[in-house]
Amino acid sequence: MTFALIAIGLVISTALVTIGVMRHRIHRLAEAAHDVVREPSRRVPIASAAGELRVLGEWINALAEDADRSRNALHHERTLLASVADLLTHGVIAIDGEHRIELLNDAARRMLGVQSSLVGEPLLEFVRVPELHALVEHPEDASAEVQLPNGPRTLVRAARTWGRAGRVLLLEDVTNVRRLETVRRDFIANVSHELRTPVAVIRANAETLIAGAKDDPQMAPRLMDGLHRNAERLARLIADLLDLSRLDAGQYRLDVSNVAVKSVTEQSLSAIETNAQKRNVTVNVSIPETLVVRADPKALDQILVNLIDNGVKYTPADGHVWVAARELGDAVRIEVRDDGPGIADKHRERVFERFYRADSSRWREAGGTGLGLSIVKHLVESMGGQVGVEPNSPRGSIFWLRLPKASTSTAAA
Template sequence: MRLGVRGKLFLVSVIVIFAVALPSGVYLEITLRNWLESRIEDDLVRFAKVVGDALQRLPADADGAAVDDLADALGHSMGAQVTVLTDQGQVVGDSTRGLSPSDFARESLDREELVGARNDGYGIAIRYSPELGAQMEYVAIPAQAAGRNLLIRVAMPLSEVDQLARKLRFSILAAGALGLVLAIFMSGLSSQLIYRTVRHLIEKTQAIATGEKGLRVNVVSSDELGGLAGSINALAEALEMQVAELALERDRFIAVLNGMSEGVIALNENKRITVVNQAAMRLLGLTVSPVGKTLLEAVRIPALAELFEHQAADEAQSVEFDSTGRAPRRIMAQISARRAGVDSVVVLHDVSELRRLETIRRDFVANVSHELRTPVGIIAGSAESLQEGAIEHPTAAQKFVEAIARNAKRLDQLIADLLDLSRIEAGRQRIEPQVMPVAPAVRKAAEAIERKAADKRQKIVVRCDENLIAQADPKALDQILFNYLDNAVKYTPEGGRIQVSAELLGDRVRIEVADNGPGIPPKHQPRVFERFYRVDPGRSRDLGGTGLGLAIVKNLAEAMEGQVGVAPVEPHGSSFWLILPGAASKLGGVA
């Protein structure tokens, strides 16, 4: 059965009344009961303390009869049950038992209120008393009297709480019945008033739905029905606004497309371009919008046209090609799966940098394989020669053993450098720049390489301001300086000169290691910091280089927000430099 407006209003009114009255009644009853029980508990605590004070005033030789008389008197005056027990559970006084103290039974100490009094100094419990036939609230506290440890328990019936709860329930039911009667009356009155307005709205809305133009609903009130009438009147105007908003949304869509770094091309079922963004035109080298043309008409890239021809219905497909123009790029085109009635979308990604990095990775793997294969081959060949009889010839055996040791050391250094480089590039090596003096680090590196330089009769000169400080990681700076100096000693001829200097350039610190060795040709200088790059591969291997030292230097410097580079020294030689962030001040006298 369908309910009309009147029926719905009546039903809602009844539901609201019950939804409000029932929880409110339950809440009020619980709140009132809790308040009354709390008040009774406070009274019982006060009564128990009064009993305790009275017991303390008894003479030291008072017997059980005196205690029982006191319990009877106080219980009668308070209107409560007063029980006095020893700490062993023996009842020595009770205001409700018509027995002499000698006839009192032992009370169980497991009762909740007695356990609380003994353990916590205060106990409370609510339970039904078979003796009194009523729900009782008990409060117990410990006390001392006549040289004995006692427990005082005071109890009162909760009948008053039950009576008030019953009265409250009756009041709530009466109020609910009255509210129900009022709901019937008010729903009938309000529904009659609303029905006429609703009927008018229905008639006018149906007329508008048939296509009548210029028809408006008269706003008859300022309430929700009046708002509904205004909404209906605004419907025609809203249609025009929606058309304008659709145009705005299209403009926003085009703005988002043109703001993307990826190229986007949409094609309809006739294979003609409907949408193209600026990134796609840039990647494809287009200067005129290709909208309305086919892909093959717009760009002479067979791979792209073929991608659309072989478009699958179940999954996206992709193809890579090189764009044309003055700056060719490697482009990956991905086309969406074919769906009936929906334009196909081609997304163009510039993967030039990604492919370049992949090439670098492949070259790196190949170089690592080559660099590892050389010392391993020498070690294997030398060992094989020793096995075949060279060990019987001391001179030849010594030569092969030295080759094994030398290449094993080189292999160990190569692996160590590879691990260092991998750790640095992966960000697993902690680089923590801090304010530090430069001069001690420079002297430390020079002293570490001094013996190696002395073997070649080389002179190391240090020129560094003792007060110069920089933002650097101490361990990383030590590794960079040692690598620079080690290379300088390796490639500088005997009797050569190596100079280490440091200076402040604006807010940066420049550290330089210069030598008068053979130098580095200009065509090699931009690549010396690449992995495994050698100016003279044969000579570098003979000197024990792994080809990774300068790559490690570059990564460490960049991790400290620094820069590295190389410059020629006239008339011959090389200068490797490091630029680090300076500090805001200088350390006075620190070296």
């Protein structure tokens, strides 16, 4: 009996010791598992483990490595997605079901005028635009054009995210597109108006002549003169429109070479000499013989004819126009000055726009197409130059252009 009790005591003691050791090992395993959760790069130590605890530790390490690989792959994908999004010219914003920002690329930050990432922040707190709020709340995919605060006119497209609540917004800056549409509409309206006026005069004069005025010795010459003048005006307008069309399409062929400025200027003067004599406008030329630029001779001639002719037309009778040129570093500045009424400050920056009129009454009297200065600007810039206008003292205007000077070697050649 005594031996039986002793045996039972030994068994119980051994069991308690075994349970204690196992509990200690399981506790250490649990702590190691917690460490793995807190620090994914760590692993459960299994060198001293044996049996089922070793197998359990190996499984935990295998799961940790699997989770680590998945986390790295997810991080790589998110980084790749962010990099691709930042390369887009369109703005991209991803929001969750509570309208908090999950992704915001560089283009979107520029459009919203923010520097930080704003990830985790409510979108509608930073962009208080009613149209955007309605777009985000819309149950289906939708789009709307909105004006962002202190930002561009923007076309926003909203699409649902699959599998969970949220939206992806694509932002496209349409400021330039809308401006170009306005320019196109204005251009068509202006062309229609400019064509309508001479066509109406030609039609009216022709109908009057057919009705019997051709036999009237006093009326017939006046009507025929009107036909001729307006036909010439139509021809000039169409020629200018064709030039602009070729320039816009890059089809205006330029043959850039060394060009003597004085020689081309004298050639240009022959085209406006008759008009200058009619108005008794004196054109003075002060250009050194040795001044040579890199330009297309025909284009430079067209530029100078436009500028000098404008000076003659808008200068009062008995006025003066001066054409001068001088070296300016590695460029040559050519000036056409006049002592006419000049151009007001508010009009000066826009005179090179198509059909822009600083003074419509003076333009009607002068009879221009309204496209000459626009063609001048296109041609000068196509040859790598600059063009502008500034006030002349004490009165009048100075139209100037700057073209590359021919180098000594190319000039000699």
